[in-house]
Amino acid sequence: MFATHPNSASPEIPAMQEKYTPADIERAAQAHWQKTGAARAVEDATRPKYYCLSMFPYPSGKLHMGHVRNYTIGDVLARFHKMLGFNVLQPMGWDAFGMPAENAALANHVAPAGWTYQNIDYMKKQLQSLGFAIDWEREFATCTPRYYRWEQWLFTRLFEKGLIYKKLGTVNWDPVDQTVLANEQVIDGRGWRSGALVEKREIPMYYMKITAYAEELLADLDKLDGWPEQVRLMQKNWIGKSVGVRLAFPYELDGKSEKLWVFTTRADTLMGVTFVAVAAEHPLATRAAQNNPELAAFIEECKRGGVAEADLATMEKKGMPTGLFVQHPITGAQVPVWVGNYVLMNYGEGAVMAVPAHDERDFAFAKKYQLPIKQVIAAEGETFSLEAWQDWYGDKTKGVCVHSGKYDGLNHEAAVDAIAADLSAKGLGEKKTQFRLRDWGISRQRYWGCPIPIIHCADCGDVPVPDEQLPVVLPENVEITGTGSPLAKMPEFYECTCPKCGKPAKRETDTMDTFVESSWYFLRYACPDNDKAMLDERVNYWCQGGIDQYIGGIEHAILHLLYARFFTKLIRDVGLPGVAPIDEPFKRLLTQGMVVAPTFYREGENGKKLWINPADVDVATDERGRPTGATLKSDGQPVIIGGTEKMSKSKNNGVDPQALIDQYGADTARLFMMFAAPPEQSLEWSDAGVEGAYRFLRRVWKTVHEHVAAGPVAACSSGAELPEPLKDLRRKLHQTIAKVRDDYGRRQQFNTAVAAVMELLNAHDKADLRDAAGRALAQEILEAVVLMLFPIVPHIGQIAYAALKPGADAAQAAFPQVDETALVQDEIELMIQVNGKLRGSLKVPATADKAGIEAAALGSEAAIKFMEGKPPKKVVVVPGRLVNIVV
């Protein structure tokens, strides 16, 4: 009756014992998958592929709950699609370069490489113990030369194409440790280790010309209909295309004629300019400070502090006049030049024109320093007042120009056009499309990263390392001191000869941003063993049309995902032999929420909070279950209940997934993760919830065991001749299959899929299924229950399915099909509302028409009672739902 499965002979699948023992079951199931190569992915042009990718982890030491959640979601989707008949690839690797390895080296005097490889070993074992269907033959770590040599190779190609170039960039400089700091290493303006006040410093860096792809990266967002709308919107705003005018304020200084360039989207307010502001690093500021010690001191002050935009945007806006003036490009009037701490040298032109009347920040700045405010836009029905800012002042869509000479009466668009035309005629400006997106600075003055393959020659300049000299191998025996850059202290690394002229030269000692490795790893999974090329034709099979599903944290919505899209286009345009062009890497994207947990603390001396791990706390509740207080388990004394926050070391509210796996097994961990919240939402940790997941699995196990123990069943139910109650139960079964398929596939909402299966099992338990027809239906239901749960809890599924169908292999089984004939219903229940309030219900034949339903509703007891004899004014019939009678 059922076709036997090709791999069904599986003697190592143990018989079902009465007691559910996760450790034994999981060991047996994993051994079986290993033996049958269940997770291996082999290219097969005759079958549709499904490439299911989860963001690879940084090997930080051990898995955290966020990893467990991420990879369980991926595994559920991978296994579900395998059951639908797809040829599935689910790979895994290691994002192995990064700062934590250097921090660990500093703290524990271990080599970053050794530390990293040890972490990988441990975390790989953890991933394997969770039973993920990963093709481990494709595994790689990005810190191996076998991987990063191709990154270096691509770098040299991009360098030759001019898509990588060198310019000055601003970094956080720790003057005590003599080192560059990451933004997260700057705490309240001070270096994290030295405590020294951090300074901004300009250093030469390599940049990737992502702005050359800004238009395409923006336009292609429209193609990504498998992405969450919020992610596309965030990327669109990040790219930030705006059309404006680049214009110049001419000036004379030291006998030379110069121009100060600015960019503005509000050229229509040009006649309202009352000053211009330049960055502290701007040449005009430097020049003005030469004979102005007060200004020089202010510029020094501006250079203090870090470079993070969030800090710059929230700090107090300060400024100082330079004493210099430029000419207004239209009127020729003298406009004072100020230095502003909020103007950034690397953004746009490093200078801005200020129109206090029509820009909120300029308004506040002008008020603070008593600078003139000149209204040049007026809107009907609105009164301009210098007293306080009003939102309409800055609204492009409102008003027309005033006090603007020949431009008076023009609206925003017309005024911009007219002013741009006049500026263009004078050679003082033109319309320009500008992007907020900036080129990507990839140089890092760090050790644990991919070396930049450039050789500096006194005669030949920056020379890319030739192919035959790649890879530039990162030495693994180094000393990390926390000061300076380790590679810059290693002559054996940087001393070399120029590939062009053969003279002694110096190798670049900066490494690349670790976002570079994660910008192309997903393509390399198709061909990780190729030592002759970066990518090969296997990419055409797995990645064509994009990777089918990508899963990762919402925190990567902008940077990582934008860089990965950018690299896919770069690789396409470099053109790799045999590799067909790909425009977009990820067809469908699922962004998962964080894992959060309650926090507990005690106030220490001087009000410092001492955070206590939830595992060490007992929470007391009142008779309704509301928490009334919490005590520390060890001493029974009260602790303070804090908020629910992202699991972190600093709040000590992390729960180790390993403890969970050890106590309950991988299936319980996986089930809890999928059941507690939908994937996109944050997930609250709950010990009690874990208990519930475990209880449910025990119940599934017991139900299947009892059914099997009662002896063999002749056949699955076909439903044709079932009595009414069983017919209803069978309808419920097939409704559930339809819902679970939709939840796994289209909706990607697994908590409701689990809930639906729980409901089905509840209905099964309530029904009397002791006779032959009932036993047959029970067989059909239990097989479906086990297979529907299989993507989430594959270990218990593997064993239980083999017990239900001796010799069958759940890992090769197809997902249950919906029997449409089982869904047919004779009678439908409708709700009755009177004036929008629910008053009763009504059963009508499925075939009833609107008129019949209306008559039946008006004649119903509930309607007559609540209409209170008033005639119906209107009757709304929503087929299959309700009837609303308005009186």
Add this chain to the structure above:
RNA sequence: GCCGAGAUGGCGGAAUCGGUAGACGCAGCGGAUUCAAAAUCCGCCGCCGCAAGGCGUGAGGGUUCGAGUCCCUCUCUCGGCACCA
């Protein structure tokens, strides 16, 4: 500060296209079983009210026969802000 999300019982969440608010689970309460406990099973479980009924989806307004869902205003929480990954 800017960009993007979110807010529903004691708790996690469900309600998919504007149509039964609270599915499913946790906690709690009552009962069965047990020498006892664990486990398991059965029942109750938004708030107020004896009941009839009324109220109820962060707050305030609006659209609609009907709003958790759509529109406007506001509050709070979270993610990102280019060197954490």
